[in-house]
Amino acid sequence: MNGTAYIVHEEHHRALVKRLSSEVTPTRPLWPVGGRLALWMMLEVGVLAWVISHTTNHFTAKLTHPVYVIELLFFAAAAIISALLALRSAIPGRTLSASAAAIAAALVLAGTIVLTIAQPMDTSNPLGDFVRTGLRCAYETVVLGTLPWLALWWLVKRGAAMEGWLSGLLVGAGALLFSFAAMRITCPIDEPLHLLTWHLLPALVVITLSTLAGAAWLRFRPRSRHRAAVD
């Protein structure tokens, strides 16, 4: 303790240690990141199963088109990588892999390019129809992402995120990119303008909101309970 005495008062340190030691109770460490990710993916599989069982879109026929499959896989993979990074971001000292983040971003970009060039843009649709159909898709994109978002938020909140905004961003990306992929299964429209405006844009808006929410509420801050106790 000689080392601490020259800066932090010995009495202060002693009081602090005594107080905290007296409050020690067994605590269950967080499950490993892989385990929690698997749990979250089980939820996503459930959402996907629900989507597949309720859709009237003949998406199985589309599965013969490699471009469609690649697009789906790109977005789903980007969602899983984001979720993995989100869970890691809630563990102090776990460095987030920049290459993994870059891969996720590249997958989203590539998926967007693929969906844009796969079909010609149709601007001849009446605006009313475009908006009416689109609003429903935007709503469904958000609804499909809500439960996975809440689950991932809770899993991250259980940890101790050091950068709230980053965790919020990753939580949003994990949930909404998966939701985007699920919407590609349930929505029969493949027209790029519709997909960009009513699928991707709402997802990006929710991801932005999630980033803001993360900055406000996800960052780990010790409660003031102990502060008052030791003062």
Next chain:
Amino acid sequence: MAAPNVMKRLDDSQHLERSRLRARLMERLQQGDAHACQELLDNIGPSLTHFLRRRVADPHELEDVYQEVFMAIFEARHTYEPGRPFEPWLFAIARNIAVDFSRKRWSRSHWEELVAELPEQSADRSNEAAPELDAVLAQLPPEQREAFSMLKLDGLSVQAAAARAGVSVGALKVRAHRAYKSLKRLIGG
């Protein structure tokens, strides 16, 4: 050339051993062992002090940050993954608290600059046909008047004024800030 290498290896092995000891203590702390908690906190104290000293210059502030870090470690103990190195976890939390503290200090000093503005303006205007301070203060809502009086007339610190008013420091700052804005408007600043 061999001697420094031997020294370095010795140093490395000591660090490794210390790191393992801390990791073991942390695992026991997670299981609810109070002695392990005590031993761990004593063990990390010097390293933490050294780490924080490079980030916080003022000894009094350092003591506050030190306390906050200990509490944060305690609260976040469930996030330590057994079997992983302890130090990255510890110093990530310490860095986070130190950054938080710097931000708070910056916003506090920024706010204090804002607060310091008003009396000077009032003094400059003392010769003009400005209304009497008492008369102007009487027009403020009671909480704002109280906040202003405690801070600027009684000379209390924000913390002391908040304690006297029975509100949080943040709430008192808001009241005082509103009082200054109202006063500026009333005085015509």
